[in-house]
Amino acid sequence: MRTFLLASCAVLGAVLSWGQTASGVLAPDIVPEAMPLKRLIRERIDADGERWAKRPGAHELPPYAGLPETVSAALPEDDGFVLSPRVPGESLVADVDGLEQAGVKLQDAVDDEEWARLPDQAVIHRALARAPDGTLYTAWRYPRGTRLIHRIFLKPSHRLVELRLEQKMEDDADDHTGAWAFGIYRPADDGGSASLYRPRADQAPETVELPMPDGFGRFRWTRLGYDSCRACHISMGPGWYQYSDEAHAGPCGFVPFNRSLLADWGRRYERRYGYFPFRDDDGFSMNVATRTSR
Numbered sequence: 282m283r284t285f286l287l288a289s290c291a292v293l294g295a296v297l298s299w300g301q302t303a304s305g306v307l308a309p310d311i312v313p314e315a316m317p318l319k320r321l322i323r324e325r326i327d328a329d330g331e332r333w334a335k336r337p338g339a340h341e342l343p344p345y346a347g348l349p350e351t352v353s354a355a356l357p358e359d360d361g362f363v364l365s366p367r368v369p370g371e372s373l374v375a376d377v378d379g380l381e382q383a384g385v386k387l388q389d390a391v392d393d394e395e396w397a398r399l400p401d402q403a404v405i406h407r408a409l410a411r412a413p414d415g416t417l418y419t420a421w422r423y424p425r426g427t428r429l430i431h432r433i434f435l436k437p438s439h440r441l442v443e444l445r446l447e448q449k450m451e452d453d454a455d456d457h458t459g460a461w462a463f464g465i466y467r468p469a470d471d472g473g474s475a476s477l478y479r480p481r482a483d484q485a486p487e488t489v490e491l492p493m494p495d496g497f498g499r500f501r502w503t504r505l506g507y508d509s510c511r512a513c514h515i516s517m518g519p520g521w522y523q524y525s526d527e528a529h530a531g532p533c534g535f536v537p538f539n540r541s542l543l544a545d546w547g548r549r550y551e552r553r554y555g556y557f558p559f560r561d562d563d564g565f566s567m568n569v570a571t572r573t574s575r
Contacts, residue, residue: 344462344463344508344511345463345479348446349477351475352466352474353474354444354469354474354475355473356430360398363397363546363549364394364546366541367534367539368534368539375391375505376503376505377500379498390494392433392434392439393431394432395535396430397429400425400426400427403558404424404558405422405424405558406421406422406560406562407419407560407562418522420522420523425452425459426448426449428449429448429532429535430445432445435492437494443465443468443502444468447462447531448461449531450462458523458529460529461511461529463507465477465478466478480506486503486505488502489502511528512530513533514532515527520535520536
């Protein structure tokens with residue numbers, strides 16, 4: 282079995298992300314260097330995780346708790362989502378078997394797209410956070426109700442293979458980031474809807490057989506385990522440093538590291554809804570300008 286993972290996760294160097302609106306240029310996002318900052322933040326994450334793990338009911342709910350049981354296969358188009366660019370160099374996370382043996386690349390067998398939608402008139406707040414060593418970095422504060430969709434299609438038929446939904450379920454606390462829900466949806470036979478995948482704790486991940494792009498032969502697609510979503514996003518994803526512990530890990534690619542979001546997704550969101558979906562907290566631009574001019 283071959284697992285395809287994020288090609289961009291190992292690239293966690295310092296990155297400045299620029300965005301532009303009709304009113305001017307936004308200050309850049311600051312993404313921390315991998316080391317030694319990652320070790321320092323990791324120590325804080327571990328300490329907070331131990332404290333929050335003792336909270337009553339902290340890990341009793343499944344990752345998909347609160348998400349709808351059924352969604353439309355065309356949910357992004359039906360509910361006003363805006364297409365979101367992926368992190369440069371990022372590849373689809375999938376667990377497949379049979380492609381490599383047949384000499385077929387994953388990107389030749391499936392296609393995927395990512396979408397994002399905020400609650401009406403809501404914005405993502407860009408704030409400056411300070412690591413234990415004094416380093417400043419950008420943290421995005423997503424409003425409760427933020428939804429991200431990842432749809433995966435089979436080539437060349439454009440048949441839906443899987444729909445993944447992430448939703449911000451809690452508001453941020455002063456010392457903690459709010460929790461997210463993660464859902465994997467299986468398409469109905471008619472392709473018009475998709476139902477929430479709810480495996481039992483003792484159940485092996487579901488595997489489906491799909492036709493090869495040329496119609497000759499088949500390959501196996503195994504659905505990701507829910508326990509891997511948060512663990513991957515906080516340990517490998519380019520937004521890991523924003524989350525205080527694994528139980529509160531959020532998006533992987535919809536983060537400051539994705540330099541296209543401010544200028545690309547933000548502009549398209551503004552054209553559709555009439556306002557720019559990012560807002561800087563007080564002092565953000567001034568502090569970032571001071572930091573980047575040194």
